[in-house]
Amino acid sequence: MHREFRIRALVKFLFWAVATTVVVAYAINTYRSGQMVRWYYYESKADGYAVNATSFQQATRESPVALIIGDFPDVSGLRAVRVTKGSRLPEGTNGVIDLATVKKADRVRIEDGRLVVAVPWEIKEAKGFKFRDGFTHKNIRTNPFSGLWNLVMVGLVGLCLGFLAEGFTDVIGLKFRKIDHSVGH
C-alpha cells in the first residue's frame, strides 16, 4: 500500500513537473521571440505618429527632443512613423501620439517637419498612488487573440503549479486529510 502510494505520488509529481516545464518554457519562448510584444503593440487605435516613447523620456520644455518623421520599418531611436487608425504598428513602437495631441501643440508639436516632444510624461494618480504617465501604451490596440492567450496561459500555469505542489507534498509523504468541518456553538 505504502509503496503503491509512493509510486502514484511520484508519477503525479513527474507528470505535473513536465507539464509545468512545457507550459512555462512555451511562455518564455513566446516572450523571447518577440511574439508577445508584437501581439501587444499590434495596431493603432488612432491617427497619429508611432513612436518609441522610451527614447525621449528625458525631454523637457527647456530642452525638447526632436524625432525624424518618415516611413521607417521600425521606430527604434528618435524616429516617428505616421500611422492611421487600424494600421499595423512598425517594429519597436510602444505608443502612438494622436493627432489631437499634436494639434494642441502643448506637449508635442510639428516643427520643421520633425515631431518635437517637450512634455514626455505627466503625473497621474491611481488608487491614491501617483505614477508617471507617458506616451507608452497610448493609442495602441492589442491583438484580441493575446487576451485569450493570456487567459488560457494563466489558467494552465495555475493548474500546473497547483498540482505540481500537491504532487510534491505527496512525494515527501505529506498527505493532507480532508478537514472535518464540525461546528460548535
Added chain:
Amino acid sequence: MFEFLIAGVQAPWVLLVFTGFTVGIVGGFIGVGGGYMVTPALIVFGFPGYMASGIDMTHIAGKGIVSTVRHRQLGNVDWILALSMVAGTMFGVEEGIRLLGYFKRLGLSTAALLGASVLLMGTLFVYTLRETLRSHRRLTEMAKQGRALAREVSTSSLPRVFQGLPLAPLVRCRVARVIVSMWVIVLVGVVTGVLAGFLGVGGGFIRVPALVYIVGASTHIAVGTDLVEIVFSGAYGCLRHSIEGNVDFVAVLFMLSGAMFGAQFGSIATAFVRGPAIRYMLAFSLALATLGAGLPLVNLLMGGKLEWLTALSVIITLGQMVFLCLFILSLVYFAYRANRGRWVPDWAAPLLVHHVTTGP
C-alpha cells in the same frame, strides 16, 4: 532589475516574486485576492497604475487556481455554493462598475470610494472582531472544561435568520452542511459583487464574512469557496484587462512563481488552525485596509493639506503584507510546537489543531 518590454519599465523581479509570495500566503489563508495590497506595490515598483491593476488581476486568477487546488484537497471547497454564486457575482461586479461611473460623472468618485471603503470595511472589522473574540472565549472555556474542540466555533446568530427564510428553491450544500434559499446565495453574490466592482477589489474581503455570517458556512469553507469565486472574477478581469492592453504577462509569471509557494503555504496553514484564527486574521487585515483608505480620506477632507497621511497609508498598505505573513507563520509555528507537546501561549492554544497530516 528586469526590463519589462510590454510594461515599458525596469523593475526588480525579486520584489515581484516576493510580493507574489507574501500575498499568496495571506490570500491562501484568508481567501482574498490581495488586490488592495498588490496594485499599490506594483505602482511603487514603477509600473503605471493601469498596468498594475491588469497585472494584479491576472496574477490573482492564476494564484486563485493554485490555492483552490490545495483547498479542494483539504475539503474546503463547496462547489454547489461557489457555482450558485458565480452569476450573481459577475452581474454585481458590472453593476458596481456602473455605479462607480455614475459617481465619477458627479465628480465624487474618490470621496465616494474612500468613504464607502472606510464605512464598509470598518463595520465588517468591528463585527468580525467582536464575534471572533466571543468565539475565542467560548473555545477557551471548552478547552478548560476538557471538552473536545470543534474545528469551527461561531457565536453569530445571523446565519440562523437567513437559513430560516422559506424562499424556494432551497439549496443543499453538502460540504458546507448548510441548507439555505438559493435567493440568499444569489443575493450574497450580487451584493458582494456590487461592492467589489464599486471599490475596485476582488471582493474576498466582503465575501468571506458574508459566507460565514449570512450563509452560515464554516470559515474554512468560506475561504476555499471564495477562492473559486476569485478564480472566475480574476479570469474575467484578466480577459478584460488583457484586451485593454493592461497586462505584462512576464510580470505575471514572476509573481506567480512566488505565489505558487506562498499560496501553498497559506492554504496548508488553514489546516493547522480553527475557524476563529482565520477570522482574526481577516479582522486584522480589514482594520489595516480601513486605515489604508481612511488616511487618504482625512487628507481629502482637509483639502489635501496633510499629504503625509497618504504617504503613511502607502506604508501601512505595503507593511501589512509582511505583518500578516508573520502572524500566519507564528500560528503555524505554534501549531508545530503544540503538536510536539511543547509550550504555546495560552491565547493561541485553543486556536490550533494538531495532527493534520497523515502518511500514505
